[in-house]
Amino acid sequence: MNTDERIERVDVVVVGLGPGGEYLAGTLAEAGLDVVGVEAELVGGECPYWGCVPSKMMVRAGNVLAEAGRVAALAGGATVAADWGTVAGRISGEATDDWNDRVAADRLTAKGVRLVRGRGRLRGPRQVTVGARTFAARRGVVLATGTRPRTPAVPGLAGTPYWTNRDAMAAKELPASMLVLGGGAIGVELAQVFARFSCAVTVVEGQDRLLSQEEPEAGELAERALREDGVTVLTAARVRQVGHDGAGFTVALESGGEPLRAERLLVATGRYADLAALGVDTVGLDPAAGALETDGRMRVAEGLWAVGDVTGRGAFTHVSMYQAEIAVRDLLGQPGPDADYRALPRVTFTDPEIGAVGLTERRARERGLRVRTSVVPLSSSTRGWLHGPGGEGFIKLVEDADRGVLVGATSAGPAGGEVLYGLNVAVHAEVPVARLRHMIYTYPTFHRAVESALAALHAGPDPR
Numbered sequence: 001m002n003t004d005e006r007i008e009r010v011d012v013v014v015v016g017l018g019p020g021g022e023y024l025a026g027t028l029a030e031a032g033l034d035v036v037g038v039e040a041e042l043v044g045g046e047c048p049y050w051g052c053v054p055s056k057m058m059v060r061a062g063n064v065l066a067e068a069g070r071v072a073a074l075a076g077g078a079t080v081a082a083d084w085g086t087v088a089g090r091i092s093g094e095a096t097d098d099w100n101d102r103v104a105a106d107r108l109t110a111k112g113v114r115l116v117r118g119r120g121r122l123r124g125p126r127q128v129t130v131g132a133r134t135f136a137a138r139r140g141v142v143l144a145t146g147t148r149p150r151t152p153a154v155p156g157l158a159g160t161p162y163w164t165n166r167d168a169m170a171a172k173e174l175p176a177s178m179l180v181l182g183g184g185a186i187g188v189e190l191a192q193v194f195a196r197f198s199c200a201v202t203v204v205e206g207q208d209r210l211l212s213q214e215e216p217e218a219g220e221l222a223e224r225a226l227r228e229d230g231v232t233v234l235t236a237a238r239v240r241q242v243g244h245d246g247a248g249f250t251v252a253l254e255s256g257g258e259p260l261r262a263e264r265l266l267v268a269t270g271r272y273a274d275l276a277a278l279g280v281d282t283v284g285l286d287p288a289a290g291a292l293e294t295d296g297r298m299r300v301a302e303g304l305w306a307v308g309d310v311t312g313r314g315a316f317t318h319v320s321m322y323q324a325e326i327a328v329r330d331l332l333g334q335p336g337p338d339a340d341y342r343a344l345p346r347v348t349f350t351d352p353e354i355g356a357v358g359l360t361e362r363r364a365r366e367r368g369l370r371v372r373t374s375v376v377p378l379s380s381s382t383r384g385w386l387h388g389p390g391g392e393g394f395i396k397l398v399e400d401a402d403r404g405v406l407v408g409a410t411s412a413g414p415a416g417g418e419v420l421y422g423l424n425v426a427v428h429a430e431v432p433v434a435r436l437r438h439m440i441y442t443y444p445t446f447h448r449a450v451e452s453a454l455a456a457l458h459a460g461p462d463p464r
């Protein structure tokens with residue numbers, strides 16, 4: 001048989017069916033294209049099975065416990081018996097269908113997508129192999145393959161039964177003690193939840209603060225909140241050696257002292273895209289690059305698009321979906337704006353929540369902007385004060401003083417992620433600060449603190 005005869009011709013091949021790929025494949029199929037969707041694991045990807053959804057179910061459970069703990073100060077008394085089994089049951093039953101993607105797969109194929117189970121790999125321009133099958137895509141190939149946990153090169157770590165986010169999300173029981181390597185989004189969210197369920201947690205972060213990509217005030221607040229929940233936080237801490245003796249882990253730090261000990265070790269030190277496994281070299285791209293660089297329409301090369309974590313523009317479900325929408329338009333030849341990341345929002349779902357959009361003060365200065373900033377605590381607002389325990393937070397604004405618009409903001413507090421919305425609009429639409437200052441802000445909301453922060457912007461020192 002001629003090799004060419006085995007090639008299956010389609011309009012589009014989507015490799016990876018996480019939030020971005022699933023949306024994109026389904027939308028293109030509904031538009032009438034012949035679409036093959038390739039998935040190596042579960043249709044839906046990391047977010048619904050091992051990421052956002054189960055972790056936010058955990059966060060919700062931890063927050064309820066914390067609120068119950070605040071009853072004494074506000075409303076009398078409450079007796080609570082925390083039970084991880086309830087959380088684990090909700091995750092396996094309601095969220096993940098016991099890590100079964102039948103419903104998601106059926107939903108996708110009902111839209112007309114041909115689902116091919118297996119690991120896809122590029123085989124030159126517009127071609128993808130999956131096992132023994134080869135697909136040739138007339139319009140092109142979309143890579144939406146996400147990322148995997150990055151394991152740091154710490155002596156002794158490889159070969160130990162350390163946890164990644166996947167083990168944590170599937171945990172039917174919590175260990176009595178846990179070391180968390182990495183104080184980024186995963187590390188702080190899970191450390192707080194586990195501590196609230198009586199696990200003795202220590203976070204080991206290499207940088208000098210938690211959430212090091214965000215404003216320093218955000219890291220300081222996260223650290224205070226974690227400590228209040230009983231978490232031990234070690235920053236600027238370098239791990240020299242990891243050991244496991246069958247029963248538990250030891251972690252020796254470069255700074256010396258007794259090794260840290262715990263039943264479990266969670267590695268949450270960032271993620272990477274495995275471009276070599278995708279065969280990007282067959283289309284002339286560098287497999288060692290950390291991410292696939294795209295243009296504003298999500299094109300990587302002729303006949304090749306990429307969306308989601310693999311593009312390195314922010315590992316968030318909303319970025320993946322946003323990019324997927326743009327790629328859909330481009331593949332269908334429809335007009336619309338290019339990708340614009342100026343107002344990229346993100347929320348770390350600790351209690352208090354830490355929302356941020358656009359540039360931090362440091363990044364704005366690195367870009368050479370003349371910057372004006374202000375920070376106001378939520379406690380200075382009526383709502384922050386009357387909320388009482390659990391009401392800590394702040395608003396920080398970063399203004400491009402020459403243009404008189406916000407280029408970044410942080411909103412931390414009990415509803416920090418929701419308050420962020422208004423700031424997101426302001427940064428995205430470049431609403432002049434002068435107009436924002438003369439808006440009416442509802443009393444007594446948390447977001448009224450934005451009004452105070454705007455007033456403080458111009459009361460402070462001259463921009464520099």
Ligand SMILES: Cc1cc2nc3c(=O)[nH]c(=O)nc-3n(C[C@H](O)[C@H](O)[C@H](O)COP(=O)(O)OP(=O)(O)OC[C@H]3O[C@@H](n4cnc5c(N)ncnc54)[C@H](O)[C@@H]3O)c2cc1C
Nearest residue numbers: 016018020040045046047051052120146308309315316317
């Ligand atoms: C613990 C945790 C909590 C998170 N919380 C949040 C949150 O609250 N909010 C938020 O916005 N984001 C959150 N994220 C990030 C979010 O999960 C990701 O940004 C999102 O899932 C990325 O979507 P994606 O479309 O890039 O693909 P992914 O969800 O990464 O899925 C990619 C898919 O491609 C498949 N695949 C990979 N290679 C191949 C191949 N060669 N062939 C076939 N299939 C392949 C994989 O099996 C996977 O199903 C969290 C992540 C984690 C780990």
Ligand SMILES: NC(=O)c1ccc[n+]([C@@H]2O[C@H](COP(=O)([O-])OP(=O)(O)OC[C@H]3O[C@@H](n4cnc5c(N)ncnc54)[C@H](O)[C@@H]3O)[C@@H](O)[C@H]2O)c1
Nearest residue numbers: 152182183184185186187205206268269270315347348349
């Ligand atoms: N709420 C959310 O939106 C949410 C929640 C969880 C995860 N996520 C996404 O998932 C991605 C991955 O999360 P993550 O927490 O693994 O990564 P991250 O990049 O957010 O944080 C990793 C942290 O580990 C630290 N680190 C790296 N190597 C280390 C070492 N050897 N020792 C000690 N510390 C070390 C880094 O300094 C960093 O603070 C995030 O970037 C985020 O985009 C989002």
